[in-house]
Amino acid sequence: QVHLEESGGGLVQAGGSLRLSCTFSGGIFSHYGMGWFRQAPEKEREFVASISWRDEITNYASSVKGRSTVSRDNAKSTVYLQMNTLSPEDTAFYYCAADYKGRFIRGGDSADYWGKGTLVTVSS
Numbered sequence: 001q002v003h004l005e006e007s008g009g010g011l012v013q014a015g016g017s018l019r020l021s022c023t024f025s026g027g028i029f030s031h032y033g034m035g036w037f038r039q040a041p042e043k044e045r046e047f048v049a050s051i052s053w054r055d056e057i058t059n060y061a062s063s064v065k066g067r068s069t070v071s072r073d074n075a076k077s078t079v080y081l082q083m084n085t086l087s088p089e090d091t092a093f094y095y096c097a098a099d100y101k102g103r104f105i106r107g108g109d110s111a112d113y114w115g116k117g118t119l120v121t122v123s124s
Contacts, residue, residue, distance in 0.1 A: 001026050002024065002025070002026040002027040002032075002098055002112070002113040003024070003025045003026045003113075004022055004023070004024055004096045004097070004098060004113055004114065004115035005022065005023050005025075005096075005115055005116070006020060006021070006022045006094060006095065006096045006115045006116070006117060006118040007020070007021050007022075007023075007118060008020040008021050008118060009094060009118030009119045009120045009121075010119075010120070010121070011121045011122075011123060012086055012120070012121070012122055012123070013122070013123050014086060014087055014088060014122055014123065014124050015085060015086065015087075016086050016122070017082070017083060017084045017085075017086065018082075018083050018086065018120060019080055019081070019082045019083070020036070020080065020081040020082075020083070020094055020096075020118060020120070021078055021079070021080055022034070022036075022078065022079045022080075022081075022096030022115055023076075023077060023078050024077040024078065024079070024098065025077065027098075029072075029074055029077035030053065030074045031053055031100060031101055032053050032098040032099060032100055032101070032102075032112075033050060033051065033052045033053040033098070033099040033100075033101070033102045033103040033104060033110075034050065034051050034053075034070075034072055034079040034096065034097070034098055034099075035047070035048075035049065035050035035051075035096070035097045035098075035099065035104045035108075035110075035111065036048040036049045036050070036070060036079075036081045036094060036095070036096060036097075037094070037095045037097060037108055038090075038092035038093065038094045038095065038120075039092055039093050039095070039117075040091060040092040040093075041092075043092075045095070045108055046061065046063075047061050047104070047107050047108065048060070048061050048063075048064055048068070048081065048094070049061065049064060049068055049070040049081060050070065050099075050103055050104040051070045051071065051072050051079065051103075052102075052103035053099075053100075053101055053102065053103070054101075056072065057103060058070050059103065059104070063089075064083065064090075067083065067084045067085045068081060068082060068083045068084065069081075069082040070082075079096060081094070083120075086120075086122045087122060088122045088123070088124050089122075090120060090122050091120060091121050091122050092119075092120060093117040093118070093119050093120075094117060094118050094119075094120055095114055095115055095116075095117045096114070096115040097111035097112075097113065097114050097115070098111065098112055098113040099111055099112055100112050
């Protein structure tokens with residue numbers, strides 16, 4: 001059974017940076033597209049970024065494009081999300097997801113597995 005565990009969340013001031021990590025276990029990491037999603041209080045879950053399983057093609061939501069980088073280390077079975085120039089609007093629970101041999105074409109509906117999330121709070 002695949003297990004995903006996020007880490008790296010916390011409190012950061014506006015303009016700061018964070019790097020989230022998601023460790024993968026219980027399967028063959030390199031066979032999974034990996035994605036990041038977030039959900040702010042009283043808002044729906046939204047796509048943040050993804051990286052495909054074979055050719056590591058990345059995709060970003062317009063709200064984070066240009067200030068975030070998703071990457072993966074197959075040797076460590078870990079996916080990262082580096083976020084810069086954070087604003088209070090980035091405050092949310094951030095969730096890692098895995099899509100078997102996919103790249104989240106259907107957004108969150110493509111996910112086969114989810115982590116439990118890590119909270120990012122950006123203070124103004």
